[in-house]
Amino acid sequence: MKEYENREVEQEVQEVPSILAKRKLLPGDRVLWVIVAMFFAISMVVVYSATSQLGFKGGIAGMGNYLQKHIVTLCLSALLLFACYFMGAKFLRKITTFAYGSALLMTIAAYFFGDATNDAHRWLDLGFFRFQPSELLKIGTIMLLAARLSAKHHRIKQIHLLPSTFDIRKWGSRQERDIIFDEIFPIVLPIALSCMAILPAHTSSAIHLYILSIVILFIAGIRWQELVKLTIVAAVTGLLIIFTIGRGGVVIQRVTERFGRRDKAKTEQVYVSLQDKYSDSDRSCMAIHNGGLFGVGAGRSVMRARLTHPESDYLFAIVVEEFGLLLSFVIVLLYLWLFFRALRIFEKCEWLYAGLLAVGLALLITSQGFLHIGVTIGFLPETGQNLPFLTQGRTGMFCASIAIGIILSISRQVEQGTLVPPSQQPNNKHI
Numbered sequence: 001m002k003e004y005e006n007r008e009v010e011q012e013v014q015e016v017p018s019i020l021a022k023r024k025l026l027p028g029d030r031v032l033w034v035i036v037a038m039f040f041a042i043s044m045v046v047v048y049s050a051t052s053q054l055g056f057k058g059g060i061a062g063m064g065n066y067l068q069k070h071i072v073t074l075c076l077s078a079l080l081l082f083a084c085y086f087m088g089a090k091f092l093r094k095i096t097t098f099a100y101g102s103a104l105l106m107t108i109a110a111y112f113f114g115d116a117t118n119d120a121h122r123w124l125d126l127g128f129f130r131f132q133p134s135e136l137l138k139i140g141t142i143m144l145l146a147a148r149l150s151a152k153h154h155r156i157k158q159i160h161l162l163p164s165t166f167d168i169r170k171w172g173s174r175q176e177r178d179i180i181f182d183e184i185f186p187i188v189l190p191i192a193l194s195c196m197a198i199l200p201a202h203t204s205s206a207i208h209l210y211i212l213s214i215v216i217l218f219i220a221g222i223r224w225q226e227l228v229k230l231t232i233v234a235a236v237t238g239l240l241i242i243f244t245i246g247r248g249g250v251v252i253q254r255v256t257e258r259f260g261r262r263d264k265a266k267t268e269q270v271y272v273s274l275q276d277k278y279s280d281s282d283r284s285c286m287a288i289h290n291g292g293l294f295g296v297g298a299g300r301s302v303m304r305a306r307l308t309h310p311e312s313d314y315l316f317a318i319v320v321e322e323f324g325l326l327l328s329f330v331i332v333l334l335y336l337w338l339f340f341r342a343l344r345i346f347e348k349c350e351w352l353y354a355g356l357l358a359v360g361l362a363l364l365i366t367s368q369g370f371l372h373i374g375v376t377i378g379f380l381p382e383t384g385q386n387l388p389f390l391t392q393g394r395t396g397m398f399c400a401s402i403a404i405g406i407i408l409s410i411s412r413q414v415e416q417g418t419l420v421p422p423s424q425q426p427n428n429k430h431i
Contacts, residue, residue, distance in 0.1 A: 028085075028412035029345065035338050036081070036404055039389035040074055042331065046319050047392045049298045073394050077401035084405025085412065089354040089419055092406065096147045100140035100190065106133035107197045122201045134198045135399040138209055141194045142360040145213060148186045149220040150353035156221040159183045161230040187217070188230065195234075199241060204371075204383035210234060212367060216360045220352070283307050284314045284376045287321040295324030312391045313384055317376040331390070332373070339366040342407055348414045351421040358410045361403040365389075 026033055048067045106124060110133055114124045122132050152159060160179045163171060171180065191213045199206040214227055287303035290296060301321045307314045320328045342362030349355030365388045372387045374380035386396040413419035 027415050028408045029341055029415075032338065032341050032404070032408055032411060035334055035341070036389075036408075038334060040078075042327075043074065043390045043397075044070065045298070046315065046323070046390055049301070049318070049322055070392055073392075073397050076394070077397045080398055081401040081405040081408070084402050085409045087406070087409055089351065089357070089410055089413060090422065092143065092357070092409075093147055093353060093422075096140075096143045100137075100144040103133060103137040103140040104193060104197055107137045109133075111200065129394065131398070132395040134202060134205055135395050137194055137198065138205075138212075138364060139361065139399060139403060141190055141209060141213065142216065142364060143357060144190050145187070145216050146353050146356035146360060148190075149217070149222075149356060150351070152183075152186075153220070153352050157223060159187070159222060159226070161188050161217075161222065161226040162233065192234075195238070196241065199238070202384065203242060204385065206238075208367065208371060208383075208385070210238075212360070212364060215363060216356060219346075219359060220356060280308050280314060281375070281378050281382065284317040285378045287314075287317040288377060291321035291324050291328075293325050295320070295322045295327070298322050312386055312393055312396075313372075313382070314376055315387050315391045316373050319390075320376075331369075335366045335369045335388075338362055338404075341411075345407065345411050345414060349410065349419060351419055353421075354410045354413070354419055358407045361407055365400055365403055 044067070047070050110122060110124050114122065122134060123130050124133055149156065160183050162184065163176055163179060171177070191210065195206040195210050198209060214231065218224065218227060283303050283306050287301065287307070290302060296302075299322070301318050303321060304318050307317070316328065316331075319331065339362045342359050346355040346359040349358070368385050369388050371380065371383055371385040372391075375383055375385070386393060388396060388400040391397075410419065
């Protein structure tokens with residue numbers, strides 16, 4: 001009798017966690033949910049503060065208009081996040097090719113039908129929404145790489161990224177054909193197409209996407225010798241394309257402005273304004289210096305009126321100036337925290353596709369954030385990269401929300417035990 005009662009108690013104890021698990025409001029990585037909530041809250045404060053100078057001309061109504069637009073953007077971003085959160089990894093795998101192809105076509109279409117900003121055709125205007133398709137292409141490229149690398153995980157160490165010989169006459173052999181069509185085309189071709197589609201309008205984004213792709217290949221297990229050889233070929237090819245399409249001057253100018261020494265006050269006329277001799281990078285560093293440890297206070301930034309894009313390209317500098325290094329340090333920790341949570345999800349994933357997708361998207365968000373910070377502190381030349389989750393602009397917020405929604409979806413499936421690799425079928429070998 002006692003044994004029967006003990007069994008009943010054990011059954012009740014075992015049933016309680018399962019009932020609680022079913023009633024859990026948002027299954028998945030709870031820490032990631034906290035990180036997202038903190039990003040959204042900080043975004044409302046810093047964007048409103050950074051855009052107050054822009055809205056000042058329209059009075060109180062103008063200042064509130066920027067905040068109102070950003071709140072709408074945050075609400076739409078939350079809807080996108082939850083839409084991706086409820087998508088399963090198998091469904092994402094099925095739409096990977098379509099998502100990548102659509103993003104690639106839209107990025108190319110921007111050169112013919114899009115709006116030009118700073119002599120670069122990056123934007124598509126749909127009438128009610130103006131967005132930058134190259135940001136979607138980054139996500140699509142990561143999805144496609146994750147799918148194709150997972151399909152070849154059983155021989156990942158033997159994969160070639162370049163032909164074993166540069167003698168074109170030998171490319172007709174069966175061995176070389178297998179390398180070219182079964183290894184190079186499925187993996188290298190998407191990276192090349194994406195980078196070439198982005199390169200003419202946004203050189204720094206193309207370089208960023210290539211480096212990100214190389215890191216994903218390395219995490220998947222591709223030999224580092226192959227990665228080095230591919231990078232050398234890509235660097236030479238990229239430089240030739242940059243100077244052929246006329247973007248070489250822009251690249252040289254930005255690098256020179258960052259690392260060169262400027263003495264305009266000595267060479268120009270005396271009546272030239274002292275403000276004119278400073279670039280946005282210089283003013284950004286001044287804003288950081290003014291902020292110090294605790295900042296000058298919300299809405300009291302001096303440099304936001306002198307920076308070209310304080311609400312986007314140089315938002316981190318305004319954050320430091322107004323809120324100090326303490327809040328800025330919290331933002332840096334949030335990006336790092338997000339990436340390490342994704343690494344933990346990657347370690348728990350039994351399906352390589354889902355793990356690579358989670359860590360790749362987290363790396364996209366984190367690396368883009370640090371690129372933005374590197375520009376604002378004067379460490380890197382101007383790249384035009386936004387600060388994910390924080391800068392004003394719907395494209396950046398939407399894409400970051402899509403990425404984090406997918407990561408949360410994968411963490412949800414890991415927790416629920418539903419993320420199981422699909423059975424090996426013939427049609428899974430070629431994606």
